[in-house]
Amino acid sequence: MKSEKKIEAGNEVNSRCLKCKDVTNHTIVAIADGKIAKVVCNVCGGRHNYRPDKPQTAAAAKRKTTRAATIASAKSAKIEAQYDDLLTGRDPSKALVYSMTDIFKEDDLLNHPVFGLGIITETVMPNKIEVLFREGSRLLVCGRLCR
Template sequence: MIMEQIQAGSSVESACRKCKTVTDHHVVVMLDDKIGKVQCKVCSGKHAYRPPKEEPLPKAPRVKKAAAGKKAVAPKKLSPEVTAHWEKMVQTTPQENMLPYSMSGAFQPGDVISHTTFGPGYVQQFIKPNMIEVLFQDSVKKLRCCA
């Protein structure tokens, strides 16, 4: 069996990024004995020769590692006194009097809000220029709001 020597004008298969597949190409530039540039016969795009790859192996799922020298920090638990304060504030406020949270809403300390993700919360303080600190059942969060 005689192998055809590849030269400028020869036909080869190459991975074409424009076509997003392996297609036939014309060799345009040879660099010593290696293919330099090719032109796709389908889209006429010229690019560096990219040999067709074998089927990629399935990737194993990535496992997140803690940053070097840092330990994963568990969320802080609220003290029983803080949790009791939240319960008192939320339970004494009827559902219809809770303000629905929105980033465009205006809130003051003492307001009880209803958040779609975190549930009912008690506004503890306003932080200039446009943040509020809200006590929820399991944590304290800073939320954006209007001034």
């Protein structure tokens, strides 16, 4: 059985040290919520937050998530800009109420009970319409199209 090293102040752990710019031996000086909080570098004597010697640290994972969120929000900002552009000058009160059996055409303004106002950007034969809503494009079913 593998025994986990107990986290206790005074124990030694490997941590990244910014002064040494390396993973060095550190002594634990503070614990928070059962996790190592502060360590003292045994090489340079510097006291700092514990930086685990692992490729996927919580901080790195968080950075990754934040980056993905930034990309996603940039994408949605682009969709919103396009959406606002398409809706400019439109009268929402004249929007057609969406129904699966009605027939729509490109550029129609649509009012969907769930997604709200949208613009039909494309008609897809034989019975689908691509609609741009504020949150993005959706393919909806409509009455059979004829051209």
